[in-house]
Amino acid sequence: MKTIWVSTKRSERTYPVEIVSEWFSRVSRIISRDWKGSSVFIITDTNVRKLYGQRLLCGLLLRGIDTWLIDFPSGEQSKNADVVNILHSALLERGVRRDSVIVALGGGVVGDVAGYVAATVLRGITYIQVPTTLLAQVDSSVGGKVGIDHPLGKNLIGAFHQPSAVCIDPLLLRTLPEREYKSGLAEVVKIAAALDASFFKFLERNAAQIRKRNGRTLCNVIERSVRLKAAVAEKDEFETGLRKTLNLGHTLGHAFEAVSGYRLRHGEAVAAGLVAESRIARDMGLLSTKEFARLLHLMHALGLRMSLPRVKNKSEFLS
Numbered sequence: 001m002k003t004i005w006v007s008t009k010r011s012e013r014t015y016p017v018e019i020v021s022e023w024f025s026r027v028s029r030i031i032s033r034d035w036k037g038s039s040v041f042i043i044t045d046t047n048v049r050k051l052y053g054q055r056l057l058c059g060l061l062l063r064g065i066d067t068w069l070i071d072f073p074s075g076e077q078s079k080n081a082d083v084v085n086i087l088h089s090a091l092l093e094r095g096v097r098r099d100s101v102i103v104a105l106g107g108g109v110v111g112d113v114a115g116y117v118a119a120t121v122l123r124g125i126t127y128i129q130v131p132t133t134l135l136a137q138v139d140s141s142v143g144g145k146v147g148i149d150h151p152l153g154k155n156l157i158g159a160f161h162q163p164s165a166v167c168i169d170p171l172l173l174r175t176l177p178e179r180e181y182k183s184g185l186a187e188v189v190k191i192a193a194a195l196d197a198s199f200f201k202f203l204e205r206n207a208a209q210i211r212k213r214n215g216r217t218l219c220n221v222i223e224r225s226v227r228l229k230a231a232v233a234e235k236d237e238f239e240t241g242l243r244k245t246l247n248l249g250h251t252l253g254h255a256f257e258a259v260s261g262y263r264l265r266h267g268e269a270v271a272a273g274l275v276a277e278s279r280i281a282r283d284m285g286l287l288s289t290k291e292f293a294r295l296l297h298l299m300h301a302l303g304l305r306m307s308l309p310r311v312k313n314k315s316e317f318l319s
């Protein structure tokens with residue numbers, strides 16, 4: 001097991017991000033050690049419920065822990081106020097208390113929604129992130145940014161609410177569909193391009209192994225991404241400066257995602273945003289032609305889609 005500690009000065013919280021090989025026993029152990037007597041709410045989506053949620057529910061119930069399993073339909077369309085309202089009601093009806101704990105078991109959508117519910121119910125309760133997609137393992141589960149979309153734009157409603165622990169098991173990715181895996185790789189490329197030239201080189205050298213989901217290489221990718229993300233989140237918890245570098249590819253990416261009616265995966269939109277924003281940077285003389293070509297080459301080697309989505313409604317895109 002590898003542990004990366006994240007300490008946030010302003011909210012005075014320190015929490016471990018653990019990269020483990022037995023997520024189930026590790027999460028059960030953390031919960032039975034730290035939350036004796038208080039109820040546990042596993043929040044997940046419909047897909048992850050079937051794959052992993054039932055197992056965690058049974059395991060915790062067998063340990064005598066008062067546990068509830070609550071799901072919502074999978075996908076970005078669920079990142080909204082109606083779903084949050086339903087989850088708030090489900091928790092309140094089941095007697096949530098200030099010492100209850102939420103386990104966010106799923107991808108970035110579950111992490112964002114369950115984290116936001118944890119930040120708001122009873123003015124904030126503890127939660128643990130158990131990310132099950134590559135995107136959530138390398139990016140969204142670390143840093144405490146939680147929230148939902150609004151009809152006027154993506155991620156416009158939310159909070160900064162740090163988890164008590166993050167438990168990452170790369171083996172959970174074995175069931176992840178290829179499209180979702182590639183979506184996560186786009187965030188990996190973003191992290192490397194924004195923060196670490198040697199990590200970028202590592203990705204270039206190991207692209208074939210990464211594409212094949214080679215276990216050792218994948219663990220390396222996850223660990224390096226988490227270390228970089230954690231270091232930035234520590235220095236700039238509330239995104240006033242440095243953390244904005246992690247929005248690389250996201251200004252145009254969010255617009256691509258929204259005008260596609262969220263048919264594009266988040267990482268697919270980020271990949272398109274990376275290409276479009278880097279092209280603008282090259283045209284403005286801020287990025288060399290050689291560096292731009294390296295980015296395109298890496299994305300190609302990882303099997304990421306490079307063509308920009310067709311934008312039918314230009315004014316919607318610009319707004």
Ligand SMILES: NC(=O)c1ccc[n+]([C@@H]2O[C@H](COP(=O)([O-])OP(=O)(O)OC[C@H]3O[C@@H](n4cnc5c(N)ncnc54)[C@H](O)[C@@H]3O)[C@@H](O)[C@H]2O)c1
Nearest residue numbers: 047074075107108109110132133135140145172175176266
């Ligand atoms: N908070 C942050 O800092 C941050 C950072 C980056 C992205 N995000 C957000 O993350 C979201 C995207 O996350 P995502 O790509 O994980 O999407 P997602 O949560 O919708 O998961 C993608 C799909 O994979 C399924 N799935 C999850 N784990 C699985 C597994 N192990 N096996 C099989 N199927 C599995 C899900 O049910 C879903 O259908 C976006 O809303 C984005 O805004 C947040």
Ligand SMILES: [Zn+2]
Nearest residue numbers: 187250266270
């Ligand atoms: Zn993102």
